[in-house]
Amino acid sequence: MKMKKTILSKKDLEILEKIIAHYGNIVGFDQIESLLADYSYYELNQRIKFLVQRGWLIRIKRGFYAVASLESHSFANISPLIVSQIFVPDSYVSFESALSYHGLFDQLPNRVTAVTPVKSKKYRFQNLDYQFVKARPKMMTGFEEVSIEGRKVKVAEIEKALLDFLHFRKDTYTVDLVLEKLREAKNEIDPVKLATYARLYPITIQRRLGFLLDVAGISSGELYKSLKKRSGFARLTKNSNIFSAKWRLYYEDR
Template sequence: MNTKRTILSERESSLIEDLIAGHGIIVTFGQVYRELKARMSRQAARNLISKLMKNGWLVTIKRGVYELAGLESRGFGSLSTFKTAQVLVKNSYVSFEAALQHYGMFDQHLKTITSVSLKRYKTSEIQGTNYRFIKTKKELFYGYEEKRIENHLVKIATPEKAMLDLLNFKRNAYSIDLVLEKIKEYKKDLDFERLNEFCEKQAVTVQRITGFLLDRADINSGHLHDLIKTRKNCARMTKDSAKFNAKWRLYYEERFE
């Protein structure tokens, strides 16, 4: 539900501008209070926050954390979805399509930002964007870099890890097609040594699928084949895979012929 925003008083306008200058558009109660404590009590600061929330200038992200909203008319950009994801779950990194989008490798509008995290967290909807967190074990929590966004360090998967996360956590026809498309399209930009290194920590099925896709893109898959060539078990790309590739001991879908 949209909240009608009232006109800000001079004091409120000054506070919001100071908060943005110092902290970006996501702030904590402590940051707000530090700006106000010379002028009012802690309770008065809480009352002012409640007023700004009621009037639509603050939106609660989680307890004690707020987004400064409705700032487009004041010359400020919109909420950083990546920063929001990091604030919601500290031990997480943005991955999948959102990470690819960060590197200019995915241009479709995203209604959901999906992150990999070390804890369970419910899906949250904030300002029209869904934030989803996929819990993983510690051994698979790697392959990200920290980027500074609005005075905040945000963990974002490298392109190579984002593609492996797609194959590991979202393994379906769409994700596999997307990964192959990006491997072919950005062959000169991707770091395949890093992809191989990251793949060493993945499940054998992910290693088989990645190697199979590298072959389809005419990229050297020798390192990955060395990882799995002594394994006698087989794997399926998806539940509908029926064709068999002997090199990778992988059942794949006919469209890859």
Template sequence: MKKTILADKDGELLELLIAKYGKLVTSVEIEAEAKAIWDYQQTHNRIQQLVKNGWLIRIKRSLYAINDLSSRGLLSVSPYVIAALLVEDSYVSFEAALNYRGMFDQFVRQFTSISLKQYKEKKLEAIEYQFIKSQKKLFVGWEKVEIEGMTAKIAYAEKALVDLVHFRTGRYVVDLVIEKLQTYEKDINIELLTYYIGLASQKTVKIFGLIFDFLGWDSKELFQNLAGNRSTHWMSTNDKTFNAKWRLYYDEYFNKYQTEKGD
């Protein structure tokens, strides 16, 4: 993001806005503080120029984030907060939620949120914000957290793991979930995890059932969720290895966990 040297009046205005409103401001608030300096049209032009030069970041209509005067182009508002501002009825999940919970140490460039309606993706600075529509019964397993005085909504680790499998599946996702369950077994609430799995699709239940068996965990409750169900599912389209207990085709790649842990 291009940054130019601030004019004195621009700098004074931004400092005043930060002091009075914090890092997030509306057009109305900017206009209220700028009216002593410029008229309406001049203020509108200055807002556009500040956006162009990277000092203001447009989050959505009439809402802006003020870049720290020392941030040199890095958005100073947490992406978790930005996600909540973009779509109020949403919570951050997947890798970003695991990152917040201390279970994913890589830099997250895509913040995926679960929402009750479908929304377009949006990119701000280097971060992509994606929103996945969910059934209301699955819109659980998150909490409001305060980050630098602002509110974000973030999934618990257990729900983030279930969301990954339910909405994505695929070899990378299942491998990631197994890795996190192995590494953070002592930190995972198995009872809570099992509850969230039970809310998800039959395919998700079967995948976690297979994972539980590979890890040597008790999968009885998951199996009971499928009582009387004889349908067959595929973890991924071209999978050819069949597990009779779960009636699930999966990638033979995952047999390495069965070999290591036993059944």
């Protein structure tokens, strides 16, 4: 972007400073309208359009904009968790991003995955993918509402994020990842809470989780209570060939 396009007039600088002071780095059209009450609707739209063209505002979705850093003229300061919540308000962030929030995932995720009771969707913003997977309404629990940069964001608890991994991703890598995180968070995980959330998922997921809890050395008694009289069986992965009578689950050495 050429420098002449990034220079702000005093008026535009005041507008952006006012937006950031009142609403932070993400703002809705209605909020801008309330700050610039002396502008006509046409003038307001033209001013927003101008700031978008100059790279100081970027459209996230209809009616929502991110504000560039006034120092670096970049959007690196925008939290992906906030962006995810703006894309689909009726959702909670889970999987890698939730584990990262809880300090259990060191790598910077290349996508943000959230759970929603509405239709599955995908978005892309600032070179980052946002995926929303559909779950039954009764599974929309197990998250906490946290404040990030002054905005409310719903983030899965550790227990719920691990269950979402097992439910939505069924490959060997995911099983190994969940086992690794169970071991890492052994002293943080609440077995009773985990069992309560697990009952919202299919029995296959409960069997897999129970087995992994035993391997990780975490109490599985609460979960086992609801499964010990259930018939049927499940597989940990498609390559599983050793049978666990306790969990009625085929597994492989790990």
